[in-house]
Amino acid sequence: ETITIQELSNRMAERGVDVIKLLMKQGQMLKINDTIDADMAQLIAEELGHTVKRVAESDVEEGLFRIGDEDGDLVSRPPVVTIMGHVDHGKTSLLDAIRSTKVAAGEAGGITQHIGAYQVESKGQKITFIDTPGHEAFTAMRSRGAKATDIVILVVAADDGVMPTTVEAINHTRAAGVPIIVAINKIDKPDADPQRVRTALLQHEIVVESMGGDTLEVEVSAKQRLNLDKLLEAVLLQSEVLELKANPTRPAEGTVIEGKLDKGRGPVATVLVQRGTLKVGDILVAGGAWGRVRALLTESGDAVRDAGPSTPVEVLGFQETPEAGDRFAVVENEARAREVADYRLRVKREKAQARGSAARGSLAEMMSQLKESGRKEFVLVVKGDVQGSLEAIVGALEKLGNDEVRARIIHGGVGGITESDVSLASASNAAIIGFNVRASKEAREASEREGVEIRYYNIIYDLVDDVKKAMSGMLTPEI
Numbered sequence: 001e002t003i004t005i006q007e008l009s010n011r012m013a014e015r016g017v018d019v020i021k022l023l024m025k026q027g028q029m030l031k032i033n034d035t036i037d038a039d040m041a042q043l044i045a046e047e048l049g050h051t052v053k054r055v056a057e058s059d060v061e062e063g064l065f066r067i068g069d070e071d072g073d074l075v076s077r078p079p080v081v082t083i084m085g086h087v088d089h090g091k092t093s094l095l096d097a098i099r100s101t102k103v104a105a106g107e108a109g110g111i112t113q114h115i116g117a118y119q120v121e122s123k124g125q126k127i128t129f130i131d132t133p134g135h136e137a138f139t140a141m142r143s144r145g146a147k148a149t150d151i152v153i154l155v156v157a158a159d160d161g162v163m164p165t166t167v168e169a170i171n172h173t174r175a176a177g178v179p180i181i182v183a184i185n186k187i188d189k190p191d192a193d194p195q196r197v198r199t200a201l202l203q204h205e206i207v208v209e210s211m212g213g214d215t216l217e218v219e220v221s222a223k224q225r226l227n228l229d230k231l232l233e234a235v236l237l238q239s240e241v242l243e244l245k246a247n248p249t250r251p252a253e254g255t256v257i258e259g260k261l262d263k264g265r266g267p268v269a270t271v272l273v274q275r276g277t278l279k280v281g282d283i284l285v286a287g288g289a290w291g292r293v294r295a296l297l298t299e300s301g302d303a304v305r306d307a308g309p310s311t312p313v314e315v316l317g318f319q320e321t322p323e324a325g326d327r328f329a330v331v332e333n334e335a336r337a338r339e340v341a342d343y344r345l346r347v348k349r350e351k352a353q354a355r356g357s358a359a360r361g362s363l364a365e366m367m368s369q370l371k372e373s374g375r376k377e378f379v380l381v382v383k384g385d386v387q388g389s390l391e392a393i394v395g396a397l398e399k400l401g402n403d404e405v406r407a408r409i410i411h412g413g414v415g416g417i418t419e420s421d422v423s424l425a426s427a428s429n430a431a432i433i434g435f436n437v438r439a440s441k442e443a444r445e446a447s448e449r450e451g452v453e454i455r456y457y458n459i460i461y462d463l464v465d466d467v468k469k470a471m472s473g474m475l476t477p478e479i
């Protein structure tokens with residue numbers, strides 16, 4: 001596959017001379033009628049802020065995820081819940097307590113395995129819990145296109161209050177547009193002060209019901225198993241509001257929650273079915289992996305014939321191990337499964353090659369994407385060295401903008417740039433700004449992998465000026 005520079009420029013509605021300049025920066029001295037290969041064309045197009053869709057992509061992916069073909073057959077489905085909160089506030093304890101009191105599948109006291117998600121029953125209704133607490137996994141999955149969580153339970157320890165990771169979790173959840181239920185945990189402790197938690201949450205624009213807001217809150221003790229029923233009722237109440245529905249009669253689609261290579265059983269994946277029903281014998285693709293379902297197992301190890309919407313199941317029969325966050329879909333036959341899997345692996349390789357210079361979250365590219373999409377928000381994650389400068393920066397950035405575009409800061413925090421910041425930025429197509437702080441090694445690696453731009457500043461004026469320029473489309477891409 002090749003294309004002339006002229007043709008490429010035409011398709012992008014860009015000037016040929018600009019394309020030639022970019023190619024020069026790549027070390028290629030070419031003229032307008034010369035041809036370049038598809039990879040280089042993609043790289044250039046992305047550099048100029050275009051979203052590249054190769055024809056083959058729509059051919060291959062077409063019809064794989066058929067959103068919108070479910071009218072008429074929609075029935076309610078259980079909510080899928082993720083638990084988040086600060087370290088040691090009791091996320092794991094809460095997950096364990098809920099699991100051991102309420103496991104839906106299997107007999108009480110039966111051996112349950114950690115397969116990455118489980119279901120419980122409350123008042124005859126099912127609720128699915130994702131078994132990996134914290135916002136890291138949540139956001140990592142989201143950055144891979146998966147939206148697996150309907151409701152987030154935010155755990156705040158009543159003796160410790162709102163902490164930095166609590167705030168991070170709030171921002172990650174908000175960026176995903178997922179409703180929060182607050183679980184004020186450890187109320188058994190003598191120094192528990194639930195009221196302080198409620199007040200502190202106000203600062204982060206979470207107004208709980210008892211203070212006149214609409215965020216549900218429940219005081220619990222994971223340790224003494226107090227009010228777990230109430231918490232589950234709150235989840236059901238919230239999910240009623242969300243009117244969660246899916247069509248169980250179509251071929252299954254969903255998200256991979258966990259993937260591992262098991263010595264005895266081969267590749268094993270826990271998947272969350274989100275639409276349709278997954279059956280033994282189905283052929284499915286997940287990312288670059290495919291397989292024929294040999295067996296479906298619940299968290300209690302029971303073999304089942306099928307799994308409907310919001311059900312987590314272990315799938316045996318993959319040829320390779322899919323990754324957490326991969327979306328899966330059932331396809332008509334093996335040939336199709338191979339075709340999609342091969343194609344995706346190829347695209348993944350190509351993207352990895354092209355990435356280095358085509359940062360997805362670069363300020364300039366984000367601007368041109370914004371222009372194309374007609375969206376009006378310039379999304380940023382801001383990290384600063386001290387609270388004072390952070391507030392000054394956020395204040396200044398929020399004042400920028402006009403009717404066409406304004407900055408939206410989805411997360412601001414004190415401290416170095418972490419992998420979690422990059423993950424959030426990637427999931428939200430945001431850029432990261434660091435003021436007097438650096439990125440950790442992991443964060444730098446993740447930013448390269450995910451193509452998220454990190455910009456560092458030590459003068460507030462420069463920072464604000466750059467964003468202003470980017471917003472007016474004047475910032476030249478860094479190459």
Ligand code: GDP
Binds near residue numbers: 088
């Ligand atoms: P995570 O880091 O958020 O997953 O927190 P853990 O579930 O590991 O809990 C941290 C510590 O708090 C552990 O020592 C738990 O036993 C304790 N803990 C959790 N929930 C409660 C609770 O409701 N009451 C009391 N007193 N301790 C709790």
